[in-house]
Amino acid sequence: MKTPIVAFALSIIISLSARAELKWEQTTVELHPTAADKQAVGHFKYQNPGKTPVHFKSVHASCGCTTAQTQKDEVPPGGSGEITATFNIGDRTGTQVKTVTVETDEATNQKTVLTLRTIIPQQLEINPTFVFWKQGEKPDPKAITVKVGKDFTVKHIKVTSSSPDFQTKVEEKGNGEFKIDVQPQETKNLIASTLTIQPEDSQKVFYATARITNSPVVQ
Amino acid sequence: MRSSLVRQVLILLALALAPGVGEAVYFRHRISWQSAVLPSELVTVDQARTWGGNVIWVDARPDEEFASDHVPGALSLNEDQWNELLPQFLAVWSPGKKVAVYCSSLSCNASREVARRLRREAQLPDVFVLEGGWEAWLKKNR
Numbered sequence: 001m002k003t004p005i006v007a008f009a010l011s012i013i014i015s016l017s018a019r020a021e022l023k024w025e026q027t028t029v030e031l032h033p034t035a036a037d038k039q040a041v042g043h044f045k046y047q048n049p050g051k052t053p054v055h056f057k058s059v060h061a062s063c064g065c066t067t068a069q070t071q072k073d074e075v076p077p078g079g080s081g082e083i084t085a086t087f088n089i090g091d092r093t094g095t096q097v098k099t100v101t102v103e104t105d106e107a108t109n110q111k112t113v114l115t116l117r118t119i120i121p122q123q124l125e126i127n128p129t130f131v132f133w134k135q136g137e138k139p140d141p142k143a144i145t146v147k148v149g150k151d152f153t154v155k156h157i158k159v160t161s162s163s164p165d166f167q168t169k170v171e172e173k174g175n176g177e178f179k180i181d182v183q184p185q186e187t188k189n190l191i192a193s194t195l196t197i198q199p200e201d202s203q204k205v206f207y208a209t210a211r212i213t214n215s216p217v218v219q
Numbered sequence: 220m221r222s223s224l225v226r227q228v229l230i231l232l233a234l235a236l237a238p239g240v241g242e243a244v245y246f247r248h249r250i251s252w253q254s255a256v257l258p259s260e261l262v263t264v265d266q267a268r269t270w271g272g273n274v275i276w277v278d279a280r281p282d283e284e285f286a287s288d289h290v291p292g293a294l295s296l297n298e299d300q301w302n303e304l305l306p307q308f309l310a311v312w313s314p315g316k317k318v319a320v321y322c323s324s325l326s327c328n329a330s331r332e333v334a335r336r337l338r339r340e341a342q343l344p345d346v347f348v349l350e351g352g353w354e355a356w357l358k359k360n361r
Contacts, residue, residue, distance in 0.1 A: 192309075
């Protein structure tokens with residue numbers, strides 16, 4: 001043999017791959033829930049092509065917002081199954097990446113990390129979600145920008161202030177963009193208002209807060 | 220003999236490089252498990268202590284963990300109920316106050332996400348992530 005080191009390395013690689021027992025169909029799942037969905041569920045399918053049973057020792061999710069379940073504790077030779085990972089969306093936005101670590105009693109690859117990538121659609125992007133005036137500050141209007149998400153169509157939005165002390169005015173800027181001018185009647189009192197922003201023909205409600213704060217603490 | 224050894228080493232290096240390049244290409248769009256936090260956005264328990272009453276402690280852990288125990292005076296603000304809890308936090312925030320957000324431990328990500336949303340969506344300044352989270356606070360205070 002001319003290249004004994006290469007042969008040795010290759011034989012180790014081949015022997016290691018032969019010993020691996022649990023085969024995963026995929027270790028990364030991408031989910032696209034709708035705006036109304038409260039949960040996103042990913043299925044990670046596996047198979048045991050080996051000659052000995054494989055036992056699950058632990059299944060651990062990376063955050064409290066995700067739960068993971070095995071169908072069984074033991075996978076017999078030739079057996080298959082899946083791990084179900086459920087991600088509770090809550091009030092999260094954007095792309096969320098959560099992991100589930102699966103530990104087995106396999107000779108190799110005892111730990112497998114399964115990745116759940118959830119793309120949460122965002123109907124409206126509000127920026128900022130908080131406007132404030134310091135006590136005694138001139139009560140000039142402050143702007144909140146509302147952008148419609150790329151997969152949505154919103155022609156009008158309705159804005160309601162929980163307090164009559166704050167006035168709101170909506171301006172349609174075009175191209176799925178709105179400007180909300182928020183203005184307090186005065187800034188003498190420490191008052192606050194929740195602004196409810198609702199797209200036309202939608203049950204989904206978005207929020208912003210307007211508030212008169214006390215003056216900064218002098219250090 | 221020597222050239223043969225060098226050639227074999229090069230072949231092994233090339234073999235090792237192939238899966239590395241493949242992984243870099245295949246996972247190029249993958250988001251890291253933990254969103255990066257700049258050192259300037261982190262605060263230690265000792266640093267936060269020096270802020271005295273000028274800090275608002277924010278607990279980013281799930282409700283049941285907050286209910287079980289939390290930093291005295293801390294407010295619960297997690298992404299499970301962001302829309303409901305955010306106004307309660309904003310009601311006590313005032314300009315000049317610093318905000319220290321924590322979750323369970325060094326490995327959790329919830330505090331980073333909550334801090335990011337406070338900075339980006341509510342546009343609040345001086346929002347920090349507590350290094351080591353609740354575990355670090357417990358070590359220093361219990």
